[in-house]
Every structure is written in structure tokens, then in C-alpha cells.
Amino acid sequence: MKRSALTNPYILILPGVLLAGFIVIWPLVQITEIAVSEVNRFGQLRGFAGLENFVAVVTDPAFLGACWRTFIWTVAIVVGSIAVSMPVALILNEDFHGRGIARIIMMLPWAVSLTMTAIIWRWALNGESGMLNSALKALGVIDTNIQWLAQSSTAFPMQIMIGILVTMPFTTTIFLGGLSSIPDDLNEAAQLEGASPWQVFREITLPLMRPFLNIAVVMNTIYVFNSFPIIWATTQGGPANSTDILVTHLYKVGFRFGKLGDAAALSLMMFAALLVLTLIYVRLAMREDKS
């Protein structure tokens, strides 16, 4: 084999690892330092605090609620988007008239920045001026305006719905990539042998889709867990913190109340939680792959 920079993997990976490492590790060290320090209102360090900041985070009455909702939020959107994207990808993988257009439409939510999507929905969900209410009224679904964002029982499901809608394009793209890697003859052979479409899906498609499903679960969990704009732009976690998830809680603690020590501690805890969850999932997925 000829020697070249191309055959030395260390040289190949060095720039990428340096760039990512610099941007991730340096700030992480900073945050760790803040988390164990006494910090004034403006993030200036004023001595060692031990675990005080962590205790303050956990004893905050809003913390447990935010944890629980983060769990619901993440699971609902990750599962929901997979449940929506799988059939969409299966349909888009078939050959039909206007498939190109259908694919473009399915990708559209992606073309709008998340912040803007959230702003549009905030406007559309407005109780009196919002166009969702006027549309539903015109269709005869409702008689009186629903104040969507007034209480968490309507606001939170709406936010989850928006979350699924914006997560769908990415998930569908991943799945489409997976589906196109499955040779057509495999499906055809199975069909010739008399397998029903459901059987083909369960016995052939799904197992082959496993790695792509895993990518979707891991990536979406990370993104959704950390997703900020949808909730912030529609309700800011209100009313009465009833739509707060950890990220919006973090933002309030850090930047509105100026408790940067608590915020740094919370950041680390969130990071740790995500790390543990993802590693467990990756382990499980790998074990399944091997068996």
C-alpha cells in the first residue's frame, strides 16, 4: 500500500476532531467551572460553592414538573414523528404521479426556520385573530373560539403536534435513504411468494430499516430534548410554568432570573441525562444488531 496522508487515519480525522473539540470541550469546562462556583447576577465568579448550585436546581419547585414534561415532550415527538414518517416514507418510495411534488411538500416544514414556524403558529393559534379558529369555525367543527394557548391541556398537545410536524421531514429523509437501500427484487420475490404487504413490511423492510430507525431515534431524541423555539415563542413555558420543559426552564433560570450558577449546574445535569439515555439506547441497539 502506498503511503500518503490519505492512508493515515489520524491525519484525516484531526481537523474535524479539533474543530468539534474546541467548540465543545472549552465551553464545557467553562460551564463546569461556573456550576461549582458562587456566581453573582452577571456570571462573575465569587468563590467555590461545591454542590450548592446543584442542590438549588433540584429543590426548585418548578424542576420536577419540567423534568416530567420533558419526558412526555421527547417521547411523544420522537415516537410520533416516527409513526408519521414511516408510512410517509413508504408511500414516497413508491412510484406514483406527482411524487416529486409530494416529496417537496413533505420537506417544506424544514424550509422554514423553527423560530419562524413557532411565530407563525403563535399567530395562527391566537384565540380571537387566529386563523385556525376561523378555519375550524368555517368547517363547522367548532362554534366558539378555542383559546389554544390559554391552558396547557390544549397548548401542550399543540406544541407537540408542531414538534412532530417539524421533525417529520428529517425523519422521512432518513427513512427514504434506508428504503432506497433495500433492493427492489427482495420485495418482489417476497410478493411472488404470496406475502402480504404487511408481512413484507414486518419481515423484510423493518429489519433492514433498523439502522436507519436507530439513527432517527438517537438524533431526534437529542434534537427534541434540546428544542427551544417552539415552546418559547408560543407560551414561554406558561401559563404558570405548565408548558415548561427543561430547556425553557434553563433559559428562565439563567437569563431571566440571572442565576447563572444554577443554570450551569442544570446544563450539566441535562447533558448527563441525555448522555446516559443515548448511550443506553446505542448499547441496546448494538446488542440487537449483533444477535
Add this chain to the structure above:
Amino acid sequence: MKMPTRTAASALALILGTAGFAAAEDVRVTVAEYSSLTGPYFEEAAAAFEEQNPDIDIQIEVVPWDVLLQKLTTDISGNANADLSIIGTRWLLDFVDSGIAAPLDEFMDDEFKGRFFEAFLSPSMMDGKTYGLPVAASARAMYYNKDLFEQAGIETPPKTWEELSAAAEKIAALGDETYGFGLQGKEIETDVYFYYGFWSNGGELIEEDGTSGLDTQAAYDAAAMYKSMIDSGLTQPGVTSYSREDVQNLFKQGRVGMMITAPFLATQIANEVPDLNYGVTAIPSGPDGARGTYGVTDSIIMFENSEHKEAAWKFLDTLFSQEWRSRFTGGEGFLPVQGAVADEPAFADNEVLKEFTNLLPDARFAPVIPGWEEIADITSSAIQTIYLGEGEIEPTLNDAAARINDILK
């Protein structure tokens, strides 16, 4: 475009060998964006100032209000703050306590001090020192829709909360699409909307013993009063989804009879719906005649770590001249903070503004305590819980008071 003058000036400075003038001084100014006019106004003021002071270069950084505090926090924590900044005066104590705001007294002479109304300058004075200059001031008053009042057969605007309730009932009876009293229940100043009723009942945010006043009878009564208005359909439905702007929008559409807000609504109405027939009156009083409006000022502070204090001060001196104050106050719809500006016909003959200035003796400013934003958030949450009917009034408020007391300790 400005370059030639600046280069010429620095060249001149070099020739003269005056070290102090050798380089243009950069003064960075963080300003809050009140409306689409804010940025252009400050850019213009900076340009005019630079014309007069070619050795100083003003950089304006316009920041949306919602993220101003966040930006200042990160800036200061990263040691990258500007030289001057607009802040909410209610945050000032935190800035002073941490040694971030510089006292301005050494720059101020009596003439400069005399430009301001005492009432607006005093909130930014602490321990006898002045830490901020009031840049934007407003108070709250009640707007009412004259046409709706006429249709409902109400002759005079309500003077007490009881009368307000009665008026709201008549207006709400006009139709499904009109509501009596616009009640804000979301985002910034949700707590303040509650304080109007709270103050009228004789409440105090911070009691004399330094604890929260939310666990007093005045707070219970105010909450009960608002809640009963919600329950009997006198307010717009779903109050917890209405931010201040949302309620204002309803008012502009002529769909709520009354709402309490700041002078800037009048400016917006003049621009957007000039035909709206409305009046402005005092905030209703409580059973014992007590009343209170919310006085709020934003201040410009100078940072202690600024290396260009002299130059920054020069810019402040220009900014607080009558000409520039008058343009800002008129453009944004704030109250004049300077006597000379208030005497200008545009302000002195303005009926709406008069209503607001008349209320100033009753004005209460946010108390000078640390952690104001967190206290406001706790209060807002408690009130939202009550509005939603998810908590009993007394326990909810007592709980909030206990949490606030923890912060005040």
C-alpha cells in the same frame, strides 16, 4: 461617508501631537428596541453627535426588549459589555450591588440634574448616588371605548372597580364578539395587571417588615375580584393566552370596553386606527379610595469598567438635550421626563398624556429589591393558576408569598 472628516481629524491630532486625541474613541451603546423607530432614532442621534465630536465614534447596538437582560448578562459575564446601556430601572439594584453600574454624580452639574423631573430621576438613585438617567418613562391608565360605552348606555367612565364591573357587564351584554374588560394574563407585566386591583385594595408589594404582601387580605380580594370577572364572562375568554399586545389588539379592534395600559397605545391608535373613539381615565379606585398606577422607567447606565467614560458622558449630554429628548418621547409615545420637553405644546396640549401625568402622584415604581424578575415570575405564575381555576386563591398566594420571602431574605 463620515470617513474623510474622521481621518482629517485624526491627521490633525497627529500633527498637533496631542496624545489624547490620537485615535477616535469608540463608545458602544446598547439600546432596547421599543419599536421600529428606536434603531433609526439612535443612529441619527449618534450621527449628529459624531458630527460635533469627530474624535468619538458611537456604535449603537439595538437589542429586542425580550432578550435585553439575557444579552447584558452574557455580555457582562464575558467581560464584553458596552460602555452605556439601557436597562429596566427595576434591575438597577442588581447592577449596583455587583459594582457594574458607575455612579454618574461626578459628571452631573446642577443644570443637568435640573433638566429632569425629580420623580423620574429618584428611582435610579441609591445611597445618595445617581446610577442611571431615565430614558423612557411611562405610567398606566385606563383606556375605554367611547362608542361601546354609548351603545351600552354608560355615561361616565367608572371611578371604582365596582363601577367597572357594572360597566363591563353592560358592554359584555352587547354581543358575543365584545368583551367588557380586557385582562392581560400572559408574559411580561402579567403581575402588574394584577397589582392595579391589589393596590386599589390597599395592598403593598413589600410590607413594612420586608416581606411579600401577596399573603394579605388585599391580595385575596383583588384576586377574587379578577377571578369573578373572568368567571362571569366580563373579560375576554382565555385570559392566560393574552399578552399585553394581544389585549391592545382587541382594544384597537373596538372589541373590549376597557383596558389598562401605557401611553404608547395612544400613539399606536393614532397611527393604525385613527377613527377609534376612545378616552383615557384614571385606574379605578378600591373600596377605601386607594388607587395606584404602575410607574415604570428605563434608565441609561454607564458601566464601571468602561474605558471611555468621558466620551460616553458627552454622548449622554447630547442624548438628554431637549431636542433629542423631545423627538424620542414623541416618537415612541412615552411620558416626558424633562420639564422643558413637557412644556412643549406637542406634549403640554396632549389630552391623553395629561391623563397619564395626572396619575403620577399615585404612581408606584417596582420596589428596589434584588431578584425582581424572579419575584415577578412567581407572582405571574400564581395569578395564572388562579385565573385558570387550578388553585384556590389563598393557598396559591400564600405559597407564592413564601417563595418570594425566601428570595427577599
Add this chain to the structure above:
Amino acid sequence: MTRKMRRTIWSWLALSPLIVLILFPFAVMFITAVKPAEEALQSTWWPSTFQWSNFIKMWGNTNFGPALFNSVYVAVASTLLAMVVSVPAAYGLSRYRFKGRGAVQQFLLVSQMLSPIVLVIGLFRLVAWLGLLDSVESVIFVYAAFAVAFSVWMLQSYFSTIPADLEEAAWIEGASPWQALIRVFLPLALPAMTVTAIFSFINAWNEFVIALTMLRSQESYTLPIQIFSLVAGRYTIEWELVMAATLVATVPVAVLFAWLQRYLIRGLALGAVK
């Protein structure tokens, strides 16, 4: 043909609820954007007249042009930077088994778990320390770094599907590794790289929190920040202008998608040749 026709009908029918849901915000955006200001607050669907001048007004009032330029610049530059460092890394990870490979892979996965919000205080200090505050370049730098982890991950899994025998065959025929890479590998990898680049472009185009923290003057604002500043804490919100701005901000990306769409599909198909 009839079979395809039937499939067409069923497919569109099955997708229709989702299509309605997807197009709904666009309809809201468009209709509000062309409403006269006094009608914007009314919940009627159709405006009495189409007020196209909203777009002109929006362009003048909202500093839209520079923000659009910044957004494009940031998204393109950060994507290029990310690709330049990710492609070799992904190539190395997919072609060679070496000591520390697992560690690198784990590091990349872990670094994706840090949301910008979680890191923002630290990132801000880093950028302030480098003296890069308020420069669009600092944002490019950070976006690129965040994109690296994801891109390497994606590219690596695509690259693994391109058989190494092809390059080895080229080596045997006397080609240098570089020639083999350029003539044999890159053409096969290009579609996958395009797809990855699109992901990274979109993330940069949409990013909010970092831009909000790092950029402080209107000249350096990107579109999401510029539009957010139209609704955040202003004393009045001119919804028709906000929606006009979002619409104009969305169209370029939507067009880009439509244009890249064929390429995207081919990329997904080719990238997975086994």
C-alpha cells in the same frame, strides 16, 4: 398504467391530511402577509384587497436585505467549512480500523448531545475571549463545529456502503491514493455529501440561540434573529409585516429544496449502493 393511477390516488389520499397540516402555516403566512394593516387582526381568511405593498414596506422597515445576506453567507460558509473537515474524517473512520477509532466515534456522538442553549454561556465566553463577538464569522465557526459531529456521523455510514475494493483496484492499477480518491471514490460519494451538506445548511439557516447571543448589531443579524426582533417585546407587533418577512425568508429555501429534490433522491439511492 391503471395500477399506477390507482396507486397515485391512494398515495395522495393518504398524504392529504398531512399536506393540509403542512400547508396550513404557509397559508396563514401568505394571507396575513397580503392583508391590509387594518385587516391583519381580523380572523377572516380572505383579505379585501391584496396589499402587495406590505412586502416593500417590510423590506424597508425591517432591515431585511442585510439579514438575508448574512443568513446565506453564514449557512454557505459554515456548511463548506464543515464539509472540508468532515469528509476526510468520515473517510478515515469508514476505511481504517485504528486505535482510538471508537473513542472518536463516541466523542462525535456525545458532542451532538450538547444543545447550543446548554453550552451558550461557555460558547459566549469562548468567542469573547477570541475577540470575535458580533462578527458573523464567529457564528460560522460555531455552526461548522456543531455540524462536524453530525456530518461525520452521516457521511461515515454512507461511505461504509461504498466498497473499498473499487479504490484498491485503482491502486493496483497504479493510481495514487489521491487519484483513486478523486476518480473513483468522490463521484460515488458526492450524492451523500450533498445530502449531508443540505442538512448542515438547514441547521445553520435555522439556528437561533447562538446567533441571538453572539450577534449584537443589526448589521450582523441573521434572518431568524431579525424576524424574532419584530415580535419580541416590541410595544406593538405588525403581524402583516412579520408574516411578509417570514414568507420571503422561506421562499429561497423552499426553491432550493425543489431544485435539489431530484438530486437529493438520487443521492439517497446511490449513497446506499451495497
